[in-house]
Amino acid sequence: MAHEQDPAVEVEEQFESSRRFLDIWLIQLRDPLFSAKAQGPSSQHLSQACHVVVAPTEQDNPMGLLQTPNTAFTKLGTLLVYLVNDIDRQAKQMEEHLFPGLMTFGEDAGAASGESGEGALQIELSRFLPTLLEAQVRLAQLGAAAGNLLGQLGALCAEQLRKATILQGVHARTAFRGLARALGTMVRLDCLAAQNAHIPHAFAMFKRLLANGTSGTATPASEPEPSAAALRETMAKLEEQFASRSLFRRFVGMHSARGSQTVEACSSPSFLNATAGIIKQEVVAVMGRLDSYQERPGDRGDLVDLLALAVLYSRLCSDEAPFDRKTMRLVLEIHQRVPVLPVFSGALLHIASFLSQNLPPSLDTIVPPTYVRQAVALRETQLQTLVDDLDGFVHSSALASAAWLAQIDGLIFPHRSQEASVTRLAGALLRGLHLAASLKARAQLVIQLHALQKAPLSRACLRQLSHLLTLIKGLQDACNRQQVSIAEALPPTITHMKSGAQGLLAATSASVRLAQKRAQTERPRLQSAARREKLQAALRDAQTAAGAAQELIQGPLRKVVCTALETCIDALEATGQVAALDLDRLHDTLYALESLTYFQGNMARATDCSFLYFNLEILGAALSEACARPEEARKLPYMLAAFLDGHRLLGTYSGSAGPSHEALDAELLGIMEKGLLQWLCQEVQRDLRLHLHASREPRLSLDSSAAALHSAAPLLRLPPIPLHTRALCISDYVERHLERSFYNHAALTPADWQTYCLLASLAQERFGLHVQAPALPEHQLSEGVDVLELLSSVRSFAAHFAYDLPGQHFVERVGAAREVKHLRTLGMNQVAAAIRTHGMGLADNAVNVTYQFLARKVNMLSEFLLQDAVRARLSKEAFDFESGRSAGGSAPYSMAAAQRLTADFRRLGSAPDGLPNLDHLRHLITEIGNAMGLVRLVRAGSMQFLAAALQQVSGSGHSQAPTCFAEAAADNGAWPASDAHIAAAKRLDACLRDLQARSSHSSDYLAMLVHVFAKEMSGPSHSHLSTFHVLVPALTMNMVEASLLAKEALGRQWRVGSPDAAFTDDGFALGLAYILQVLQQNAGYDALQWSSAVLQHYDRERSTIASAAGQATRASAERAGIGQWLSGLVLREGKEEALAAEKENAALLLTKADRSSAEHKLLSDTLACARACFCHVHA
Known part of the structure; x- marks a missing residue:
C-alpha cells in the first residue's frame, strides 16, 4: 500500500499539531492557571465547566495494521484483533448506555404509584424501548463475535493447525481475554436484570396493555394488525433477553450442547488445557494485586470475566477431556478473598451463588454441598476483618495519598521536560491510578458487605469511610486541578514510553537476528534437521512478530492498536525465543502505555463513586x-x-x-x-x-x-x-x-x-455572615384590631381599652395586653376599612350592641344610687348646698365638702367586685364613656367611608342628583344593552342612592342613645338619680388621683407590675357628660361651680405652702444671726438639718399641688369637650 503515509510521519505530525495547540492555549491560560494553583485545593475544582481531555481518535477497523511476510499470521492476527475490538466496543457501548438505564429503571414510577401502578411503569418502559432495541442489536453482535472468537480459538488449538501459525492457542491471551469480556458482559446484564424487580413487572403490564388495547377494537377479519403483532413479538424478544435473566446461560448452553459446531471445535484437550492455563494464569495475577496499592482499576471486573470463562470451560469439559482440578479449585476459592464482586455501580455478583448455579454436575466431586452456606457464613468473618483493618488501611492510604499529591505537584511544572522527570511522571500517574482503584474497591466492598449482611455501620466505621471517600475525591480533585499540566505532559510522556518500548522490541529483534545467525553458522552435532528447521521457523516467527510490533508502536496509539500489539507479544511468547523477563517488561510497558493514553478516562472510572x-x-x-x-x-x-x-x-x-x-x-x-x-x-x-x-x-x-x-x-x-x-x-x-x-x-x-x-x-x-436586619413593613392602623371581634364583646372592650377624646382612638390598657411591649389600637381608619369590608350595616350593629351594653350599665348605676346609705348621703349633701344658696350665698361647692363626701363613701365599705365604692363607680362611668366613644368613632368612620366612596362617582355632590345608569343603559340606541346589563345598572343605582341617603342624613347616634334613655330616666321611678350631680366632685377627685398614679406607673422602666398604667382615659369624662345629659343635670352641675372651686382651693394651698416656706426661711436666718457664737454646738447642726427637711417638704408639697391642679384643669377641659358633644341634643 504505497499510497498510504508512513506511520512514523503520521505520529510526528499528530504530536506536532497537538503541541502547537497546547502552546497557544497555555499562553492564554497561564495566568489563571498560576492563580488557581496559588489558591490551593478547593471543592470548586471537583466540578469544572471546561475539561482538557487528551485522547486519541478511535478507529474500529484493524485492516492494514498487521503487515508481515507471514500471511497466515497476518490473516489470523487481523481476525482476532477485529473480533476482540468488536467485543470491547459493544461491551463499552452497553456499559455507557444500557447499564445505567437498567440500574435506575422504574425508581420514580415505583415511588410515585407503588408496585402495582401500571401507568407510570408502562410509560417509562415505552420511553425506554429505543435503548432496549439498540441494546438488542448490540447484544446480537456481541454474541456473534463471541461465538466466532470461540470457534477461532478452538480451531487455533486443534492439532492439525498447530504448525500452520506462530500464534498457538495456549498463548493467545488477548483473544481469551476478549472472549471472557463478552461472557462477563452477559453476566453483568443478567445481574442488573435480577437486581431490578421493576423490569419483569413492567413487561408483564405492558403485554397486558397490548392485549387489552387490541382486543377492545373491532376490526374486520380481512384486515390484520401487523403493527400490533410486530410489537408483541418485539416485546416478547426483549422480555426474553432482558427480563428472563438467562443471557449467559443460554449462550453457554447453546455453545456447549453436544453436537454443536462449537463443541466439536472446542472439545479438544489442547483447547481445554489452553483455557485452563489462561484462567489459572490470569486469576493468579489478578489475585496477587488485589487489596494492595498495585490493584488496577479493572482487576475486579476481570475476575467477573474469568468466572464466566471458567463456567464455559467447565461446561465444555467431558469425560473424555476432564476439567483441571487445580484450576477449578483456584476458581472456587476466589470467594475466600473476595466475597462479592462489583458488576456495575451498586450491582453485585455473589461468587459462590453464581458458581453453584452455573457449574455442571460433573464438578460435584470438588464442590461441597454446603459451598454456598459456607460462603455466606464466611462473609461475616470477612466483614469483621475488613472493619478491624479499616483504621490501619485508611491511615496508610492517607500517607500514600499525601506522598502522591506532593510528588505530582512537584513533577508537573511548566517548562520541565527532562527525561528523568518524564519517567517519574509516568510512574507517578500510574501509582495514583492504582491508589484510587484500591481505595474505591475497599470502600465499595465495606459498604456493600454491610448492606448485604444488613449490619449497621458503627460511628468509627462511618468516620473511616468518610475519610476513604475524601481521599478518593481528593485524588480526582488533584487531577482536575492539574488537568492542563497533565494534558501538556501526557504526549511527551507517552512518546518517551513508546521510545522505551521500541528499544525493548529492537533489542528483542536484535537478539533474534543474532540467534538466527548463530543457528545458520553453527550446527550442533546432536541436533536433527527437523529440530533445526523448527528452531529456524521459530526464530523467523519471532522476527516477524517483533517487526510487526515495532511498526505498530511507531504509529498513534488507539484501542485497536493496543489490541494488535498485545497479539504480537502473544506471538512472541508463543515462539519461545524471548526471555520471560523481557516479555513481562513488554506487557508492563504496553499496559502503562494504554493506561496513560486513556489516563483521564481511567482516572474518572477509578474515582467514580x-x-x-x-x-x-x-x-x-x-x-x-x-x-x-x-x-x-x-x-x-x-x-x-x-x-x-x-x-x-x-x-x-x-x-x-x-x-x-x-x-x-x-x-x-x-x-x-x-x-x-x-x-x-x-x-x-x-x-x-x-x-x-x-x-x-x-x-x-x-x-x-x-x-x-x-x-x-x-x-x-x-x-x-x-x-x-x-x-x-x-x-x-x-x-x-x-x-x-x-x-x-x-x-x-x-x-x-x-x-x-x-x-x-x-x-x-x-x-462573618451578612444577615439583613428584619425590616418589617410599615404598620397600618387599618390592619390592626378586628372591629367585628370587638363588637362581639363590647363589655371586654370597654374594660380593656382607654379612650382618647381629642385623637378619637382607643389604646389597649397595659394590664389587658397580650404582651407588655405591644398594645393594640383602634382608630378611624380601621373602622372605615371594616365598613368597606363588611358594609354599612356594621354601624347599625355597633349602635345596637352599645345600646344593650348601656342598658345594663345604666341599670347598675341606678341600683348603686338606690342604696339607702348612698341616697341619704347625697340627699343631705344636696340639701346643704341648696340651703346655702337659698340663704343668699353664691359660694361654689367647696373642696372640703367633696373630701368629706369621699370619706363618707369610704366608710360605706366596698362594692361587690371588691373595689371601693367610688372606684367602682368611676370604672362604671368610664366603661359607659368608652361605649359612647365607640359609637362616636363608628359614626366618624362611616362618614369617612361615605366621603371616600362618593368621590369615585361623577355628579354625586349634595346639590346634584346622581346619574341614573339604568336609564342611560336602556336609552343607548347604538349599543342596545342586554337584560343582564340593565339589571347590573339598576343594582348600581340602588347602591348609589343608599350612599347618597346615608351621607345626607348622617344619623346622629349619640342623640339617639341620649333620647332613648332620657325618657326612661325622667320618670318617678328614678327620682333617686336627681342628686347625681352632687357626686360629681368626689368622682373627679377620685379620677384625678387614679390618673396621677397611672401616669407615674407609665413612666417607670418596668411596667409589668402596673396594669393601670395609661397616658389617657377620657372615657370617664365622656361617660360623665353622657349621664349628666341623660339625667338633665347639666344646670345642677354648673351651679356647683366645681372648676372654680378647685382652682381657688389649689391657689390657697399654694399660698399657704409658700408662706410656710417663707416663715421657715426667715426663722432660719434669724437663728443663723443669733447663733453664730454657738457655731460649734451640736444643737445648731440638728436644727439646720430640720430646716433643710422643712424646705424639701415644702417643695414636694408645692409640686404635688401643681400636678393635682394641672390634672384637675385637664379633666375639667376634657369634660367641657365631652359635654360639647351633646350640646345640640335636647333631652
Missing part, C-alpha cells in the same frame, strides 16, 4: 460525624462530591423519564439540611442569643460561645459546593435561615425588632 447512589442514607450518618468533628469541615465538599457521582447514572439514562438530576439534587439537599444545615443554623442562632444575653448580663460567663464559634466557623468558611443543577453555599443558607427566623420573630413581637437587629449585626461580627 456512583455506587453510592443506592446508599444515600450513608450521607446522613456521615454528616452527624461532621457535626461532631467540625474541624474536619474541609472534607465535606469531597464527601458530597462522591455522592454526586450518582448523576453519571442519570446522565446516561437516555430515552426514559427516569430519576432526574433535579430530584437527586433535591434529595441530597434534603439530607444535608436534616443532617447538617439545620443543626448548624441552630448552633449559630443559639450562640448569637447566648452572646447577646451575656453582654446584657455582665456577671454571666458563657464558655460555650467559644465552643460554638469553633464548631460553626469552619463549616461557614467553606466555598460554594457545586451540585449538578444548583450550588450549595452553606454560609448563604445560614444567612437566609437567620433572616427568615429574625423576620418571623420580629413580626410576631414587633417590640423586639431592635433585639433581632443586634443579633444580625452580631452574626457579622462573630461569623
